[in-house]
Amino acid sequence: MQKDLHEENRLSWNVATDAHNSHKGDQASFFRTGGNKLYLEEKELLGDITGLSVLHLLCNSGQDTLSLAQMGAIVTGVDISDTAIAFARKLSADSGVPATFYRMDVYDWFEEAAKEVQQFDIVFCSYGAIHWLSSLDAWARGVATVLKPGGRLIMVDYHPVMAMFDEHLNRKFSYFRKEKAVTEEEGVLDYVAARGKGLTDTDYVEGIKDFKNPYRAHRFPWGIGEIIMALLEAGLLLRLLKEYPYTNGYKPFLQMESSDHSWFLSDDQPNMPLMYAIVASQPL
Numbered sequence: 001m002q003k004d005l006h007e008e009n010r011l012s013w014n015v016a017t018d019a020h021n022s023h024k025g026d027q028a029s030f031f032r033t034g035g036n037k038l039y040l041e042e043k044e045l046l047g048d049i050t051g052l053s054v055l056h057l058l059c060n061s062g063q064d065t066l067s068l069a070q071m072g073a074i075v076t077g078v079d080i081s082d083t084a085i086a087f088a089r090k091l092s093a094d095s096g097v098p099a100t101f102y103r104m105d106v107y108d109w110f111e112e113a114a115k116e117v118q119q120f121d122i123v124f125c126s127y128g129a130i131h132w133l134s135s136l137d138a139w140a141r142g143v144a145t146v147l148k149p150g151g152r153l154i155m156v157d158y159h160p161v162m163a164m165f166d167e168h169l170n171r172k173f174s175y176f177r178k179e180k181a182v183t184e185e186e187g188v189l190d191y192v193a194a195r196g197k198g199l200t201d202t203d204y205v206e207g208i209k210d211f212k213n214p215y216r217a218h219r220f221p222w223g224i225g226e227i228i229m230a231l232l233e234a235g236l237l238l239r240l241l242k243e244y245p246y247t248n249g250y251k252p253f254l255q256m257e258s259s260d261h262s263w264f265l266s267d268d269q270p271n272m273p274l275m276y277a278i279v280a281s282q283p284l
């Protein structure tokens with residue numbers, strides 16, 4: 001575990017989260033009027049979650065956490081960023097959509113939850129989450145500890161194969177890396193501004209301009225095999241592994257075509273997996 005790098009990520013996410021939210025219009029009214037940010041892919045994997053306890057890991061400002069609550073779940077979100085959790089708590093209060101949020105490094109939170117024997121029906125984790133974690137084994141053990149018998153982990157994330165290429169589709173990084181941490185000097189970017197209206201369900205607001213992050217960011221680009229093996233070694237049962245030829249809400253390459261909220265490679269490009277989903281369950 002590389003807590004020093006997590007700490008720098010916290011600082012980087014704090015300022016980036018402020019920039020991201022500065023571009024989103026009235027989010028409280030979006031949720032107050034029944035808005036839901038989840039994509040069809042995760043909604044289908046979740047199924048009917050009415051009355052179930054759902055833990056949302058690396059929940060950022062809580063928009064997806066509140067969306068899970070809109071589906072009838074009792075929700076808890078965990079994130080390391082101070083500004084993200086402060087925003088999430090305010091959004092929950094202002095929208096009237098109930099949720100409990102913890103500001104903690106997820107590994108510290110797992111330890112606390114184990115002491116208090118907090119357990120959940122579903123652990124949910126999505127879009128740009130797993131690559132912030134410096135130890136997959138400790139993460140998988142933590143997930144297994146907080147899942148009730150028969151409970152499910154549901155993950156949807158961007159595919160690590162996609163991360164081998166730059167925006168021009170030139171192969172830039174190895175899939176298998178000797179050094180796990182990848183340091184980005186420019187820190188977490190203002191990708192909400194970069195994508196304009198595409199990433200917000202509320203009115204796009206100009207907000208913070210010319211954002212520069214003073215803090216570096218450190219990512220850990222795990223491969224699919226490493227993720228699956230960590231979950232199996234933690235005692236979970238693999239129920240589903242699915243790959244998708246498109247991304248939701250994110251345009252990683254310049255040459256892509258959009259359909260609704262998804263981005264596809266154009267027909268003249270070789271096909272590759274761009275997202276994946278995993279469902280794993282705790283034995284009964």
Ligand SMILES: C[S@@+](CC[C@H](N)C(=O)[O-])C[C@H]1O[C@@H](n2cnc3c(N)ncnc32)[C@H](O)[C@@H]1O
Pocket residue numbers: 006009010013058059060061062063064065078079080081084104105106107125126127128129132133
């Ligand atoms: C791309 S965002 C995830 C967004 C998420 N899919 C959502 O529902 O909005 C990644 C989040 O991971 C959080 N994070 C990074 N490292 C963490 C750690 N060690 N423990 C808890 N949260 C962490 C960041 O603060 C950030 O909010």
